[in-house]
Amino acid sequence: MKTVITIFFFLLFFFKFVNATEFKGKFLQGSFIIGLTKPGSKVTIDKTDVKVSKDGYFAFGLGRDRKNNVIIKILKDQKLDIIEKKVFKKKYRIQRIDGLPKKQVTPPKEVYERIKNDNILIGKARSINSDLDFFKKKFIKPINKAIITGVYGSQRILNGKPRSPHYGLDYAANEGTPVKAMMDGVVTLAEKDLYYTGGTIIFDHGHGISTLFMHMKDVDVKKGQLIKQGDIVGTVGKTGRSTGPHLDIRLNWFDVKIDPATILNLK
Numbered sequence: 001m002k003t004v005i006t007i008f009f010f011l012l013f014f015f016k017f018v019n020a021t022e023f024k025g026k027f028l029q030g031s032f033i034i035g036l037t038k039p040g041s042k043v044t045i046d047k048t049d050v051k052v053s054k055d056g057y058f059a060f061g062l063g064r065d066r067k068n069n070v071i072i073k074i075l076k077d078q079k080l081d082i083i084e085k086k087v088f089k090k091k092y093r094i095q096r097i098d099g100l101p102k103k104q105v106t107p108p109k110e111v112y113e114r115i116k117n118d119n120i121l122i123g124k125a126r127s128i129n130s131d132l133d134f135f136k137k138k139f140i141k142p143i144n145k146a147i148i149t150g151v152y153g154s155q156r157i158l159n160g161k162p163r164s165p166h167y168g169l170d171y172a173a174n175e176g177t178p179v180k181a182m183m184d185g186v187v188t189l190a191e192k193d194l195y196y197t198g199g200t201i202i203f204d205h206g207h208g209i210s211t212l213f214m215h216m217k218d219v220d221v222k223k224g225q226l227i228k229q230g231d232i233v234g235t236v237g238k239t240g241r242s243t244g245p246h247l248d249i250r251l252n253w254f255d256v257k258i259d260p261a262t263i264l265n266l267k
């Protein structure tokens, strides 16, 4: 035991002083990643300047089909560190759903304008680049004892036609089941009836990291409200385009759709 502890402290010491920047999360397609560097550093991910918290934390995500290596530039006291990381490929499931009413697969023309407006609202909420740094703490599941019925990245084939992949993590639960905030955050969108997503909430956790809950029956929060992790924010429903009651959660780094499972299982 004593040796284990000694090795642990040695490694801690080693990483603190040799590697100025550490990462939590895998360099895998769809992953959420947290970086920790020296406070006061300037950080660029690929070509995007990202915020660094007072204590040196920054966050980013890798898209579903990300192929090229990630280039992380860290500038501190005129010293530039360039870190290049290979992104590993992830295998995605193929999900076939047949017998859907045509209306559900292809929306009617008269709702195009509504869908466009919904997307603008969602896009605006996701583009917020706040100084909040809640993302650095451990996220929790939004529902107790939930069964996962859909995962991130699945290629969807609806009525035999390939459609855009599914970017959410689906939890099957009874209508009316309370839903908890996964992390402290500020509500940047709270809408009861969007066309696709129905009752929808978006939380800003800082630095462009946001979570979204959809298909909710009740939306019990308001835009601008500060929420604590574990607060009940609404209930499970089947609003919007949904085949049955479930909670679909999304995770974004600005407009990059990332796998919510990677923030829950972060190591």
Ligand SMILES: [Zn+2]
Binding pocket: 150, 166, 168, 169, 170, 248
């Ligand atoms: Zn879903």
